[in-house]
Amino acid sequence: MPEEPQTDPNSSPTPTEPTEPNDDATENENETPPEGEAEPETFPRSYVEQLRTEAAGLRLRAVRSDDLARALAVAYAAETRLLADPTDLGYSEALCVDGVPDRDRVQEAVEDLIARKPHLRSRTPQGSIDQGAQGEDAGGVSLAGLLKAGAG
Numbered sequence: 001m002p003e004e005p006q007t008d009p010n011s012s013p014t015p016t017e018p019t020e021p022n023d024d025a026t027e028n029e030n031e032t033p034p035e036g037e038a039e040p041e042t043f044p045r046s047y048v049e050q051l052r053t054e055a056a057g058l059r060l061r062a063v064r065s066d067d068l069a070r071a072l073a074v075a076y077a078a079e080t081r082l083l084a085d086p087t088d089l090g091y092s093e094a095l096c097v098d099g100v101p102d103r104d105r106v107q108e109a110v111e112d113l114i115a116r117k118p119h120l121r122s123r124t125p126q127g128s129i130d131q132g133a134q135g136e137d138a139g140g141v142s143l144a145g146l147l148k149a150g151a152g
Contacts (some may be wrong), residue, residue, distance in 0.1 A: 065099070069091070069096065069099065069100065069101055070091045072100070072101045073089070073091050073095050073096075073101040073106055074086045074087055074089070074091075076101055076103050076106040076107070077089045077106055077109075077110050079103075080106075080107055080110050081122060081124070082110050082111070082114055082121060082122055083110060083113070083114070083120055083121070083122055084120060084121065084122045084123060085120070088113065088120050089106070089109060089110055089113055094109075095109055
């Protein structure tokens with residue numbers, strides 16, 4: 001039976017030889033395409049810059065459009081006067097028809113939100129909240145009337 005070499009527990013394992021990088025990948029990158037294949041088409045730099053500038057402008061317009069749609073949805077929510085803070089509704093594409101917020105959908109969403117979270121309802125008092133006398137006296141008994149009648 002062959003003896004296994006003994007290793008010292010305090011010694012570090014012998015390092016393995018470093019592997020060399022595979023040169024096949026770099027060779028493939030430097031290869032020229034076969035004669036039957038053409039070089040890929042490239043566009044002039046000025047044309048590419050023009051396309052990038054146009055795309056940047058369109059992205060800015062899209063962001064502005066989204067911001068205006070959000071503002072319109074908040075305005076429709078404020079118009080209902082049901083929410084204390086109209087921005088609580090949030091914005092989603094579900095509120096929109098053809099990318100523009102729809103009044104009826106916003107109204108339904110506000111009502112649904114209040115049904116789920118009643119603490120978001122507006123706390124503005126509605127109706128008559130006056131105290132004391134309201135308009136003409138209906139002819140009831142009053143102390144001033146009794147004193148006038150007894151004095152006269």
